[in-house]
Amino acid sequence: MTKHDATFLRHFSMIIAGLMVFTVFLILFANYIYAGFTAAESADGPSERQVAQMAKVDERLTPIGGVYAGETGRAAMLAAAEAARAAAASKVAYGGTLDGSVIYGNLCGACHNAGVGGAPKMEMAAWNARIAQGMDVMVRHAIEGFQGDGGIMPARGGNPSLTDEQITVTVQYMVDTLQ
Numbered sequence: 001m002t003k004h005d006a007t008f009l010r011h012f013s014m015i016i017a018g019l020m021v022f023t024v025f026l027i028l029f030a031n032y033i034y035a036g037f038t039a040a041e042s043a044d045g046p047s048e049r050q051v052a053q054m055a056k057v058d059e060r061l062t063p064i065g066g067v068y069a070g071e072t073g074r075a076a077m078l079a080a081a082e083a084a085r086a087a088a089a090s091k092v093a094y095g096g097t098l099d100g101s102v103i104y105g106n107l108c109g110a111c112h113n114a115g116v117g118g119a120p121k122m123e124m125a126a127w128n129a130r131i132a133q134g135m136d137v138m139v140r141h142a143i144e145g146f147q148g149d150g151g152i153m154p155a156r157g158g159n160p161s162l163t164d165e166q167i168t169v170t171v172q173y174m175v176d177t178l179q
């Protein structure tokens, strides 16, 4: 064995020994990190740190399409807002209009135009006696409902979402348009 070979062998075994030490270090280090993530779950469940860690992992694993809430989230919110608006509107009769002709045309006229069920038609003769009672009484009868000799006037013409104010303007409209 030449002197040259001896030097080579010494260096070579030093490198091997170094790599072995490094390998052991890597094993221990990996073990240490792994323990940090999955430290044996104790009887009372995962630790706070583990829960936080799992949440982070979940977040990172969420498919990109799954968190793309741009349109879906916005669309859902818009749909909900639209539904709420529609629900609110449906509780306000005829959009809350205070135009008596609109309410009359949509509802009251169904009976009062042709005198259905004994409803007084829109002719002065049918209304003289009623008008003589005064506006207040007629409005109250229209709001609460009324049964006289003629027939049954349903409360609020049958639409409970009409407000007192809407009934009042409609009765006023009816009286004003009598001929």
Ligand code: HEC
Pocket (backbone or CB within 6 Å): 103, 104, 107, 108, 109, 110, 111, 112, 116, 117, 118, 119, 120, 130, 133, 137, 138, 139, 141, 142, 146, 147, 148, 149, 150, 151, 152, 153, 154, 156, 157, 158, 162, 167, 170, 171
């Ligand atoms: C289902 C048919 C019907 C509808 C709808 C209806 N009415 Fe009448 N209404 C009657 C009848 C029948 C009478 C007559 C009651 C009586 O005198 O016996 C009457 C009477 C009235 C009177 C006279 C009350 C009085 O004191 O003499 C007013 C005012 C009136 N209606 C307003 C309205 C208004 C406003 C609406 C719409 C919001 C309406 N009605 C919708 C059937 C209807």
